[in-house]
Amino acid sequence: MKARIKITLKNGVLDPQGKAIEGAVKGLGISGVSDVRQGKYVEVDLAESDPDKARAIVERMCKDLLANMVIENYSYEIG
């Protein structure tokens, strides 16, 4: 079973990486791109085949390790 986890900065948290990308996009001559936010994406293989148990494992990984809950949100798909 595979889990696909996205970790994004909460709204209102400054995102200098996103701003840098936005600047570089403008530098390429591409217009109409705004509010760029960069996050992390993690794919994992889970030995667990029960979706509820797999979900519990991913929740724990996200809360204890991958996301800084003060400034980041996480979301994931399992399948």
Added chain:
Amino acid sequence: MKARIKITLKNGVLDPQGKAIEGAVKGLGISGVSDVRQGKYVEVDLAESDPDKARAIVERMCKDLLANMVIENYSYEIG
């Protein structure tokens, strides 16, 4: 219109960040987690409202800026 872009390492490309996460997960006492791969996730707002044109903008951003096509793949959703 929003675009959600995932940039992942190609299969076979070594992923030291993923390996570090895998080690840390084991250190937390969570078992059954393997093949961890870390990528990037980028969200952008597009002024363009035509899906085909928006897609062309995102393709260009990915190829010219966000992804290193030698070692990375990209995928995206628009909506």
